[in-house]
Amino acid sequence: MNTSSKLAGTVNVLVPVGSLGVGIQPEEMKRGVAAGAHVIAVDAGSTDSGPYPLATGISKHSREAIKHDLAIAMATQAEAGIPLLVGSCAMSGNDMAVAWTRDIVIEIAAEMGISPRVALLYSEQDPAVLKRKNAEGRIRPLAPSGPLEDKTIDACKHVVAVMGPEPYIAALEAGAEIILGGRTTDTAVLAALPILRGAPLGPAWHASKIAECGSLCTVNPTDGKGVLIRIGADSFTIEPLAESNCCDVHSISAHMLYENANPFRLTEPGGVLDVTQAVYEAIDRRTVRVTGSRWEPMPYTMKLEGAGADQYQTLMLVGIEDPEVLANLDLFHDRILAQLYERVRQTMGEAAGNFNISLRFYGWNAVSGRSLPKGTPFPREVGLLFVATAATQAIATQIAKSCNSHLFHFPIKRGIEVPSYAFPFSPAEVERGPVYKFLLNHVVEIDDPLELVRTEWVDFSANKGAR
Amino acid sequence: MAKLRDVCLDIRSKNAGPYWITVDLFFDSPETYRKYRDNPAIGPAAFGALYEVDPAMIKHFPVDSLNMIKISYPRATAQGGMLERDMHGGQQYVRLLDVEMDGNESGSDTRDSLAASRAGSNEHS
Numbered sequence: 001m002n003t004s005s006k007l008a009g010t011v012n013v014l015v016p017v018g019s020l021g022v023g024i025q026p027e028e029m030k031r032g033v034a035a036g037a038h039v040i041a042v043d044a045g046s047t048d049s050g051p052y053p054l055a056t057g058i059s060k061h062s063r064e065a066i067k068h069d070l071a072i073a074m075a076t077q078a079e080a081g082i083p084l085l086v087g088s089c090a091m092s093g094n095d096m097a098v099a100w101t102r103d104i105v106i107e108i109a110a111e112m113g114i115s116p117r118v119a120l121l122y123s124e125q126d127p128a129v130l131k132r133k134n135a136e137g138r139i140r141p142l143a144p145s146g147p148l149e150d151k152t153i154d155a156c157k158h159v160v161a162v163m164g165p166e167p168y169i170a171a172l173e174a175g176a177e178i179i180l181g182g183r184t185t186d187t188a189v190l191a192a193l194p195i196l197r198g199a200p201l202g203p204a205w206h207a208s209k210i211a212e213c214g215s216l217c218t219v220n221p222t223d224g225k226g227v228l229i230r231i232g233a234d235s236f237t238i239e240p241l242a243e244s245n246c247c248d249v250h251s252i253s254a255h256m257l258y259e260n261a262n263p264f265r266l267t268e269p270g271g272v273l274d275v276t277q278a279v280y281e282a283i284d285r286r287t288v289r290v291t292g293s294r295w296e297p298m299p300y301t302m303k304l305e306g307a308g309a310d311q312y313q314t315l316m317l318v319g320i321e322d323p324e325v326l327a328n329l330d331l332f333h334d335r336i337l338a339q340l341y342e343r344v345r346q347t348m349g350e351a352a353g354n355f356n357i358s359l360r361f362y363g364w365n366a367v368s369g370r371s372l373p374k375g376t377p378f379p380r381e382v383g384l385l386f387v388a389t390a391a392t393q394a395i396a397t398q399i400a401k402s403c404n405s406h407l408f409h410f411p412i413k414r415g416i417e418v419p420s421y422a423f424p425f426s427p428a429e430v431e432r433g434p435v436y437k438f439l440l441n442h443v444v445e446i447d448d449p450l451e452l453v454r455t456e457w458v459d460f461s462a463n464k465g466a467r
Numbered sequence: 468m469a470k471l472r473d474v475c476l477d478i479r480s481k482n483a484g485p486y487w488i489t490v491d492l493f494f495d496s497p498e499t500y501r502k503y504r505d506n507p508a509i510g511p512a513a514f515g516a517l518y519e520v521d522p523a524m525i526k527h528f529p530v531d532s533l534n535m536i537k538i539s540y541p542r543a544t545a546q547g548g549m550l551e552r553d554m555h556g557g558q559q560y561v562r563l564l565d566v567e568m569d570g571n572e573s574g575s576d577t578r579d580s581l582a583a584s585r586a587g588s589n590e591h592s
Binding site for chain 1: 481482486491524541545546552561
């Protein structure tokens with residue numbers, strides 16, 4: 001395959017960065033457009049950071065970081081006249097997250113004096129719809145979770161259905177120049193235009209999986225941010241956008257491992273990507289070609305993600321350098337923990353409700369929470385993190401306050417002068433806020449990929465950049 | 468006696484969605500990979516004991532083309548929540564480093580090497 005045939009018969013996707021907000025490079029955008037990109041596609045979300053973004057609608061990234069990247073992407077979109085697709089807006093892709101991103105796009109458009117045709121794809125779900133689907137037996141659990149109960153739906157602050165490429169394809173067919181998507185699989189946002197243009201499904205999905213983290217699939221992931229994929233009749237190629245960087249067979253084939261439970265098969269809405277038979281070959285110094293990627297159609301499902309919070313935490317941190325305590329940390333842990341529970345029951349009684357105290361010795365075994373083998377050298381100091389969890393923030397803080405003097409003065413043995421450990425803060429306690437948690441690990445079976453998605457359009461004539 | 472850390476170029480762990488952790492073992496040569504690929508010290512039974520997971524739930528994928536083994540297992544509770552200590556699962560590989568890889572190739576004696584590297588949890592709930 002020579003360079004001209006690559007350009008002639010392929011659909012080319014410019015992936016500027018692995019996660020919107022990490023820092024799109026203008027010169028890489030220029031290089032991608034010059035290389036014949038037909039679309040700019042970027043993922044903006046993930047569950048990797050934990051349940052907080054979904055439960056609150058708040059992005060992990062700053063507004064400024066998102067605006068910086070969107071401004072570069074929108075300028076390229078306007079100049080090159082190719083669509084810009086953003087998936088999983090503001091991390092969670094819930095309705096608040098899409099609206100937050102929409103407002104940034106409106107602001108940038110006003111500053112640039114442009115009025116692109118912008119489609120908004122919302123995929124947050126109404127609890128009543130989910131309960132109906134559940135009653136119809138169309139929601140099923142993924143391992144290791146069990147069947148969905150309605151009370152779990154009620155415990156979620158937000159539930160999103162994870163979109164495939166179909167809503168993006170429909171918006172492109174309706175003339176969208178910019179698409180801001182709610183929660184979407186990382187791959188689907190990249191695969192949408194190639195699938196619309198008739199690219200084979202195996203290579204389209206596989207290329208999108210490899211490219212979804214931007215330069216992470218390259219030999220030197222910190223050299224540049226983006227990659228370009230070209231999907232042809234029976235294969236695809238991938239190369240970094242940074243001229244000095246390269247892809248090789250190992251960097252590309254190893255990327256199927258990343259954050260994937262299964263390195264050979266990836267379930268997507270409407271099918272499974274199977275790369276068991278894929279063959280990887282370097283076609284020049286910086287480009288890898290992949291053949292043999294297969295797509296197996298399956299009944300259409302959308303994954304559901306839900307998060308909520310029904311508990312609160314208050315923390316205390318205390319430093320300990322006392323050598324005798326450090327020589328007996330596990331004993332100290334067990335004794336003080338028992339004392340703290342006793343103390344809370346005595347002082348607060350029933351008012352403490354259903355609570356938990358967790359003590360974690362940073363510098364000893366806080367990360368694993370496991371006992372260490374006998375003979376492990378004692379640390380020079382530890383940070384003891386006290387974590388109280390309760391039904392309300394006020395109760396969690398009252399528990400912490402009740403435990404304050406014990407945490408401060410608890411002796412390792414009887415008959416010694418009362419020790420004082422090292423609090424760094426006054427007050428000692430820190431209110432951490434709600435304990436967010438993921439609550440859903442299920443899929444919903446649907447007949448029409450657009451059934452659970454709502455598409456809206458931004459009307460610039462009404463807003464005139466005034467927002 | 469080689470430990471896993473002695474026969475791998477890289478050992479890493481990471482979240483794979485909110486409900487799973489995935490561990491990648493990159494062996495240092497094709498020969499090493501072939502020698503240890505089917506070693507019970509990193510098989511589902513031993514791995515399940517080390518991570519306190521039902522062996523039937525563990526996914527075990529040798530990847531011959533990359534001289535590596537991917538092992539994925541479900542979290543005890545979803546990522547986040549009251550007792551989370553490693554949000555991204557990025558430190559969960561550490562307990563594998565000292566697993567003894569030699570002397571068990573026959574598969575007859577995995578328990579001793581496990582007992583050496585295994586320890587109980589002191590998590591309170």
